[in-house]
Amino acid sequence: MKPAEIMVMHRGRIQQLYIETGSWPKVYEMLSKSLPEIAGIKIATFKQYAPILIELNKMLNNDERLNSQLNNDAELNTVKQELESVKQELNILQELNTGLNKELQLNNSVKQELDEVKQRLNNQIRLNIELNKEHGLNMPVKQEGVKQGLNIAGWSIQESKGYFRAFKKVGGKMQAVYLGKSLDGAEMKIRAKQERLSVQSEPE
Numbered sequence: 001m002k003p004a005e006i007m008v009m010h011r012g013r014i015q016q017l018y019i020e021t022g023s024w025p026k027v028y029e030m031l032s033k034s035l036p037e038i039a040g041i042k043i044a045t046f047k048q049y050a051p052i053l054i055e056l057n058k059m060l061n062n063d064e065r066l067n068s069q070l071n072n073d074a075e076l077n078t079v080k081q082e083l084e085s086v087k088q089e090l091n092i093l094q095e096l097n098t099g100l101n102k103e104l105q106l107n108n109s110v111k112q113e114l115d116e117v118k119q120r121l122n123n124q125i126r127l128n129i130e131l132n133k134e135h136g137l138n139m140p141v142k143q144e145g146v147k148q149g150l151n152i153a154g155w156s157i158q159e160s161k162g163y164f165r166a167f168k169k170v171g172g173k174m175q176a177v178y179l180g181k182s183l184d185g186a187e188m189k190i191r192a193k194q195e196r197l198s199v200q201s202e203p204e
Contacts, residue, residue: 003041007049010035011057014050024050150183153190157183166190170197 007014010031017027024047032039038046150157155166155177164179166186177193179186 001037003045004049006037006041007046007053008056010038011053015054015057018050018054152183152187153194155190157186166193 001009014027014031017030018024021027021030025043027050028038028043028046152166155168157164157166157179159165162181164181164183164186166177166179166189168175175193175197177190179189
């Protein structure tokens with residue numbers, strides 16, 4: 001192996017010892033004791049190549065630092081790209097979350113409106129039941145409307161082909177009252193019928 005190749009192989013150690021001692025003869029003496037291949041190089045040759053070797057080592061170190069910096073820059077760019085990707089995914093998730101919140105608010109609003117409608121219907125049904133009790137309607141009122149089984153003032157109400165009639169046995173005979181297509185004024189018609197029957201049953 002040529003002297004230059006031997007010195008290049010040990011350039012790091014040579015530079016370190018020169019920094020510590022500041023003397024090429026001392027560096028040569030120390031390396032000759034520990035490295036037989038250095039002992040085979042003449043001191044004049046060693047001193048001739050050593051300064052050039054130091055400069056070469058500096059250049060190589062600079063190249064290594066430059067490569068390291070380039071690698072760091074590449075890693076930094078990769079990290080930046082990953083961060084940008086994460087930001088985009090986060091924005092998408094935020095948009096989805098906003099949409100879900102709006103939909104949830106809409107569903108809650110619709111549910112609240114439905115509850116209010118149900119409450120109004122229940123209130124109306126209770127009001128109808130109370131009114132029917134006050135007017136002698138014994139059959140509970142259903143939401144769809146009840147046409148059979150009603151009882152007004154003791155008279156049984158029946159509906160046929162869209163017309164209502166009231167029936168009751170009076171004096172052993174079945175009596176009927178035509179009420180029409182609705183029960184509006186039904187109790188008044190029944191009371192009038194009862195009065196007529198009462199008059200007819202009175203002795204002359």
